[in-house]
Amino acid sequence: MIEKIKRYLGISNAALAYYLDTSLDYIKSVISGRRLLSLPALQKLLIVHEALQLNKKVHELPWVALLLQQQEAHSNNNNLATLTKINRAIVSKEAEVAKETVKVKELLRGGNAFDSLLKNTSLTPEKQNWAQRQQRIVTSRISERFENIVRIHAELEALKAKRNYLSNVKITSIIN
Numbered sequence: 001m002i003e004k005i006k007r008y009l010g011i012s013n014a015a016l017a018y019y020l021d022t023s024l025d026y027i028k029s030v031i032s033g034r035r036l037l038s039l040p041a042l043q044k045l046l047i048v049h050e051a052l053q054l055n056k057k058v059h060e061l062p063w064v065a066l067l068l069q070q071q072e073a074h075s076n077n078n079n080l081a082t083l084t085k086i087n088r089a090i091v092s093k094e095a096e097v098a099k100e101t102v103k104v105k106e107l108l109r110g111g112n113a114f115d116s117l118l119k120n121t122s123l124t125p126e127k128q129n130w131a132q133r134q135q136r137i138v139t140s141r142i143s144e145r146f147e148n149i150v151r152i153h154a155e156l157e158a159l160k161a162k163r164n165y166l167s168n169v170k171i172t173s174i175i176n
Helices: 002-009 013-020 024-032 037-050 061-120 123-166 170-175
Strands: none
Touching: 002 013, 002 024, 013 024, 013 037, 024 061, 061 123
């Protein structure tokens, strides 16, 4: 019974000894089984044990219901602020994707231009080497931009999932 009380109340042996008006050594002796509880100490523990209402579910306890309502209201306010931040981040990420997409389109057009130049037979070998190098550089930049777009899309989906979860979460559903 002592261990249950300590676990549910989250108290130490010293706090229990204070509540029972006994010494810490006495509590340690009782827990180890070397001594028995005195009648006044046992009565105090029974009062606490009854107050725990172990026969009821947690969400049915009156104080818990009140606290959960308060936490729900507080959580809704916090969620509203968090949702606002998330929505701003989503708008920012969408703008970033649009910007990267424009850059990719520009680079794709440039890569196509280099390809057309390379098909042109009037280029000197020196200019062909230059066009090939530039096309490789453009291709590399396109790959980097595609990787950025994929990364940003992943971040965007994560933000949307977080927004959906936060807009639907209820503290009472977590406790039940």
